[in-house]
Amino acid sequence: MYAVISTGGKQYKVAAGEKVKVELLAAEVGQEIVIDQVLAVGSGADLKVGTPLVGGASVTATVVAHGRHPKLRIFKMRRRKHYRKQAGHRQGYTELQISAVNG
Numbered sequence: 001m002y003a004v005i006s007t008g009g010k011q012y013k014v015a016a017g018e019k020v021k022v023e024l025l026a027a028e029v030g031q032e033i034v035i036d037q038v039l040a041v042g043s044g045a046d047l048k049v050g051t052p053l054v055g056g057a058s059v060t061a062t063v064v065a066h067g068r069h070p071k072l073r074i075f076k077m078r079r080r081k082h083y084r085k086q087a088g089h090r091q092g093y094t095e096l097q098i099s100a101v102n103g
Helices: none
Strands: 002-007 010-015 019-023 032-035 038-043 046-049 058-068 072-078 083-089 092-102
Touching: 010 019, 010 092
Parallel strands: none
Antiparallel strands: 002 010, 002 038, 019 092, 032 058, 038 046, 058 092, 072 083
């Protein structure tokens, strides 16, 4: 059984037993959270799609860790204008262990 969830403005396809990195959540490591923003629930050929959410469906997950993705390099340059600019960005994430898909 799998589900498509929405968190942090992004959508993720998850199943029980998987680990997934989502946008940073305000939760402690080891805390169990319930995600109720479920867009679709499927099991084999059977698929239930919400409009926009599936009623009564939820995903239970445990927070494994918090971290930061590798640095992205931002480089801007205008040729022949003596302009170069460099910057970097590291986005934070929360790693979740999906324990159950209810729906």
